[in-house]
Amino acid sequence: MGQFRVLLVDDEEELVTTIIERLKFRDVDGAYELNGASAIERMRKEPFDIVVLDLKLPGISGEETLRVMKQEHPEIPVLLITGHGSSIMDEKVPRGAAGFLAKPINIDDLLARIKEVLAKNGH
Amino acid sequence: MGTNDDNFRERYPADSPTSFLGSITASVTHELNNILSIISQTGGLLEDFLYGAKSGQELSVEELNQIAAKIAAQSERGISTIRRLNKFVHSADFPVAAFDVYETLENIGSLMQRIASLRKVTIKIESRSEKIEATGPVLEIQRTIFLAVKELLAVATKDDTISISAEKSDSGLLINMHLVTKQRSGCPELSQVSEAANAMPAKVKMEIKPDGVYIVLSLPPNYNVT
Numbered sequence: 001m002g003q004f005r006v007l008l009v010d011d012e013e014e015l016v017t018t019i020i021e022r023l024k025f026r027d028v029d030g031a032y033e034l035n036g037a038s039a040i041e042r043m044r045k046e047p048f049d050i051v052v053l054d055l056k057l058p059g060i061s062g063e064e065t066l067r068v069m070k071q072e073h074p075e076i077p078v079l080l081i082t083g084h085g086s087s088i089m090d091e092k093v094p095r096g097a098a099g100f101l102a103k104p105i106n107i108d109d110l111l112a113r114i115k116e117v118l119a120k121n122g123h
Numbered sequence: 124m125g126t127n128d129d130n131f132r133e134r135y136p137a138d139s140p141t142s143f144l145g146s147i148t149a150s151v152t153h154e155l156n157n158i159l160s161i162i163s164q165t166g167g168l169l170e171d172f173l174y175g176a177k178s179g180q181e182l183s184v185e186e187l188n189q190i191a192a193k194i195a196a197q198s199e200r201g202i203s204t205i206r207r208l209n210k211f212v213h214s215a216d217f218p219v220a221a222f223d224v225y226e227t228l229e230n231i232g233s234l235m236q237r238i239a240s241l242r243k244v245t246i247k248i249e250s251r252s253e254k255i256e257a258t259g260p261v262l263e264i265q266r267t268i269f270l271a272v273k274e275l276l277a278v279a280t281k282d283d284t285i286s287i288s289a290e291k292s293d294s295g296l297l298i299n300m301h302l303v304t305k306q307r308s309g310c311p312e313l314s315q316v317s318e319a320a321n322a323m324p325a326k327v328k329m330e331i332k333p334d335g336v337y338i339v340l341s342l343p344p345n346y347n348v349t
Contacts, residue, residue, distance in 0.1 A: 011240075012157045014193060018164040025171045056153065058243050059281065083153045104160035107167055 004049040004118060008032040009039040009065065010081065011058050022107050028114075034058075036065030043073055049123060050114055051078040052101075063094060070096035077117045081105065131277050135238060135269075138315065143266040144215060147234050151208045154237050158201040165193050207233050214261040221347075224255040224289045224296065231265045232287055235272055243281040246272070249288035257296055258347040260323055264340075267319040268298060271327070271338045274311035275302040278336065283307075296348045298340040311336060 006023060008030055010016045016032035023030045031046070033039035036057050043051070051069060055062030066078055077098040093099055098117045101110060135150070137143035169190050176182045207230050214220075214227075225248070232248045239246045268287070275285050283304040290297050313329055316338070320327040326341040342348070 012161060014197070015157065015161045015164060018161065018168055018193075022164065022168055022171055025175070056241065058241050083156050103156050104163045107164070 003027055004029070004114075004123060005047065006030040006114060007039060007042060007048040007051045009034075009036065009051065009057065009062075010054040011035060011056075019105070019107065019110070023111070026107075026111055028111065036060035036062065036068075039065060040068050040072070043069060043076070048076060050098075050118060051076060052081060052110070052114070053078050054081045054103075056083065066094060066096055075121075077121050079113060079117060131242070132273065132312075135273055137266055137269050137273070137319075140215065140262055140266060143262075143269060144212065147211060147269070148208065150237050151204060151234055154204055155201060158197050158204065161197045162194055162201075165190055165197070211265070214265060218260055219258065220261055221256060221258045222261045224257055224298075224348075225251040227261060227265065228268075228287055228289060228298070231268060235269060239272075239276055239285065242276050242279055243283075244276055244279045245282075245284045247284055247286045249286055251289075255289055255291060255296065256347075256349050257342065259342060263319065263323050264298075264325075264342070267316060267323070267325065267327070267340055268300070270316045270319055271300050271311075271340065274313065274316060275300060275336060275338065278302070278307040278309045278311055279304055280306050280308055283335075291348050292341075294341060295344045295346055296342040298342070300338045300340070302336040304335045307336060311338070313338075 006028060008016045008019060009032070011034050013034055016034070020030040020032055031042065031048070033042050037060050039051070039053070053062055053066060053069075057065060062080065066080070069076070069078055078096065080094070080097045080100040081103055082100050083103050099113065101113060135146040137146050169187070172182060172186065172190075210230050211234055214222075229248050232246045236246050272285055272287075279285070279302055283302060286301045286303060288299050290299070310331070311329060313327060317327050320340060323342070325343065328339045328341065330337045
């Protein structure tokens with residue numbers, strides 16, 4: 001059992017499976033979903049401490065996924081992932097999000113941000 | 124639950140050649156960023172394994188092979204994407220040039236696929252029955268196709284397909300774009316497509332049938348279609 005449980009949401013399967021494996025090396029328990037709708041469903045069934053969500057998703061957009069997640073689980077922090085040059089990088093963090101990370105993600109930066117956000121949330 | 128993407132049309136502007144180049148390049152560089160992210164994380168995983176091996180964990184040859192295969196596959200994906208992008212941006216080199224019609228459709232179709240995937244739609248270029256060549260404003264033709272496909276994507280629903288094909292006709296060259304759908308979510312707006320077509324000049328026609336929406340771009344005989 002890891003220190004905490006992360007749900008990673010991104011449509012690049014090879015990317016999320018590799019990040020999950022690397023998090024396991026660091027004693028972090030992770031799961032992934034490839035789109036917003038399945039991530040929302042997964043959160044209804046399983047407990048997570050934090051969500052890491054890509055904004056560019058097929059089907060329901062990342063913004064809409066964030067909105068539904070925060071409506072249903074306001075206590076679970078959501079970190080956003082954006083591509084370089086995304087307009088969001090120049091704007092404030094969307095309502096409900098705990099912050100954002102730019103792709104490509106450095107695994108140690110990701111873990112540090114997760115821990116920082118969880119600490120703020122009293123984890 | 125809300126809709127897929129209410130700002131879809133505005134998200135990919137192509138009201139000028141410059142903004143069209145920008146929309147395609149932004150989309151493709153996002154994909155390249157994903158590819159490099161996978162390569163970077165996979166390389167990192169290899170480092171994790173080696174770190175574990177130093178601490179006495181067994182190194183699995185099978186896992187190392189999988190890592191090597193993943194890096195090779197993503198590198199190939201990146202090279203292919205860059206080739207397509209390079210070919211696309213070079214279509215802006217000359218206002219008018221000779222081009223292979225199907226090669227151009229395959230290239231722009233592939234570059235548009237990432238945008239289509241965000242709508243859960245597949246773009247399919249029909250296999251060619253013969254080689255077709257033409258001479259014309261290649262960038263403008265691709266922009267008009269992009270605008271038409273964008274309109275089809277805007278009304279498409281999950282798991283739909285957009286089929287694109289080309290054929291020679293007495294009146295020149297026809298580029299057919301067919302959204303295969305049973306349940307479209309509205310009606311395409313053709314004003315921007317028509318404006319781009321008229322400027323070339325070319326004609327655009329739309330038909331809505333039970334099996335979906337058809338948009339036909341008709342390029343006149345002075346495009347030297349052979």
